[in-house]
Amino acid sequence: MSTSSLAKARALALPSRDAMLARAPSVQAFWDDNRELLASAWQEWEQSEQTLQPLTELLLDSKLQAAVEQAWQNPITESEVKNLWQEVAPGVYTTQFFDPERLADLRDYLAKAADSGIPVRPPYGIALNRFGAMLDERSEGYLAAPSFQAFYQTLMDRYMRPVARMLFPDITGYDTQTFGFSIDYQTGVDTSLRLHTDASAATLNINMNLPGEEFTGSEVDFYDRQTGAIKRLSFAPGTAMIHRGSVAHAAQPITSGERSNLVFWLYGDRMQIPRNITPIEGLTAAERWTVPNAVKDTFAPF
Numbered sequence: 001m002s003t004s005s006l007a008k009a010r011a012l013a014l015p016s017r018d019a020m021l022a023r024a025p026s027v028q029a030f031w032d033d034n035r036e037l038l039a040s041a042w043q044e045w046e047q048s049e050q051t052l053q054p055l056t057e058l059l060l061d062s063k064l065q066a067a068v069e070q071a072w073q074n075p076i077t078e079s080e081v082k083n084l085w086q087e088v089a090p091g092v093y094t095t096q097f098f099d100p101e102r103l104a105d106l107r108d109y110l111a112k113a114a115d116s117g118i119p120v121r122p123p124y125g126i127a128l129n130r131f132g133a134m135l136d137e138r139s140e141g142y143l144a145a146p147s148f149q150a151f152y153q154t155l156m157d158r159y160m161r162p163v164a165r166m167l168f169p170d171i172t173g174y175d176t177q178t179f180g181f182s183i184d185y186q187t188g189v190d191t192s193l194r195l196h197t198d199a200s201a202a203t204l205n206i207n208m209n210l211p212g213e214e215f216t217g218s219e220v221d222f223y224d225r226q227t228g229a230i231k232r233l234s235f236a237p238g239t240a241m242i243h244r245g246s247v248a249h250a251a252q253p254i255t256s257g258e259r260s261n262l263v264f265w266l267y268g269d270r271m272q273i274p275r276n277i278t279p280i281e282g283l284t285a286a287e288r289w290t291v292p293n294a295v296k297d298t299f300a301p302f
Contacts, residue, residue: 006048009034009041010117020124031121031140038118042144045116052112053105055151057158061096061238068159075285082166089222089231091247093167098238100211107208107260110182113143123181123302135180135262138300152180157291160242160264164202165288168244171201172283174268176294179301182208185218185251185259193251195223199301200245200265201273207235208260215257223248235259245273271299 012034015027046052057065067080085093098106113133114120120133121141134142135152143149156178165172179200209215219232220241225248232252233241243249245265267273 004044005037005040006044006118009038009119012037012119014119017124020121028140034119035140038141039144041118042116043146045113045118046145046147049112052109052147055106055109055147057154059098059102059106060159061099064095064097064159068162071162071285071289072158075289078162078166078285078288081163085163085167085242088233088241090224090226091168092222092231092233092241092243094233094239094241096236096238097206097240098208100238103208103210103238107210109148110208113145113148123183132182132184132260135182136178136300138177138179138296138298139181153178156180156264156266160202160204161266161291162289164204164242164266165283167242168202169283170274171244171266172288174201174272174274175266176269176292177267177271177297177299179265179267181263183261183263185215185254187254187256187258195221195248195250197248198245198265199271199273200267202242202266203245204240204242204264206240206262206264207237208262209235209237209258211237213237213257215254215259217253217255218259219252221250221252223250235261265301267301269294269297271301 012030015024015030019027057069064081064084067077067084071078071081085095088094119141120143121139123132123134134140135148136142137144137149161175164175205220219234222231222233222243223229224231235241245267
C-alpha cells in the first residue's frame with residue numbers, strides 16, 4: 001500500500017533552526033525538493049479535518065464587509081469604506097477588520113494547521129521569529145492548504161489592495177504582487193522588533209488576539225520623519241493597521257502574554273516599491289477597485 005502524502009510530509013525531518021537562520025543551501029534544497037509533496041499534504045490534511053470552520057468573508061467585521069461589497073458593485077461608494085479607517089498617526093490608519101466574536105474560527109484553523117505535523121517555514125526574516133508561518137505561495141514552506149489560500153487571496157484582492165490605493169495613491173502599480181506571514185510575540189522568546197521599514201509598498205498588520213487574550217507591552221511605535229515624533233499604538237482584538245512600507249516602525253518588548261498577528265504586504269513586480277514617486281493623478285474609483293492581471297512572480301522579500 002502506498003504511503004499518503006500527508007504521512008510522507010509528517011515523516012520529513014525539518015532543517016534545524018540554526019541551518020535556517022544561516023540560509024544553508026541544504027535548507028533551500030529541502031523546500032524545493034518537497035514543494036509538491038507539501039502542497040499535496042496540505043490538501044489531504046484539509047480534507048481529513050472534519051471540524052474546520054469555513055474561511056469566508058463572514059469572519060470580517062460586518063460594517064467593513066458590507067462597505068467593501070458595495071464598493072465592488074459600485075466603486076463610487078468607496079467613501080463608505082474609507083470612512084471606516086481612522087488615521088491614528090501620520091500615514092497610519094486603523095479599523096476593525098475581523099469580527100472579534102468570529103475570530104476564534106480562524107485562530108482554530110491556524111492552530112490546527114500548526115499542529116498538523118506538516119513542515120512549515122517560520123518567518124525567520126523577521127527578527128528571527130520562530131513561530132508563525134509563511135502564507136504566500138511564492139514562499140518556500142508556505143501554508144498551502146487550499147481553503148486558506150483562497151481566503152488569503154480574497155483578503156488581498158478584495159480588501160487590502162483597493163483600500164491601500166484609496167489611502168496611498170502613490171502605491172498604485174506597485175501592488176501587483178503579494179506577500180504574507182503570521183508572527184507571534186511571546187514573553188521571554190521573540191519579544192520585540194527594532195525600528196525598521198518594510199520592503200513593501202503597503203503593509204497591513206492585523207491583530208489576531210481573541211477577546212480576553214490580554215498582553216502587556218508589545219506596542220507599535222510609528223516614527224514621523226518630518227517631526228521626529230513617535231506615536232505609540234496598541235492593537236485591540238481583530239483590528240488592523242495599514243501604512244506605507246516606508247513608514248518607520250518598531251514593536252516594543254512584550255512583558256506578559258502573547259500577541260499574534262497576520263502581516264500582509266503589497267509590492268510591484270520583481271519586488272519594486274515606490275521611491276519618491278509622484279502620485280498617479282486622476283485614478284478613478286473603478287480603476288482602484290480592480291484586480292491586476294499581472295502574472296505572479298517568484299520573488300520574495302525573505
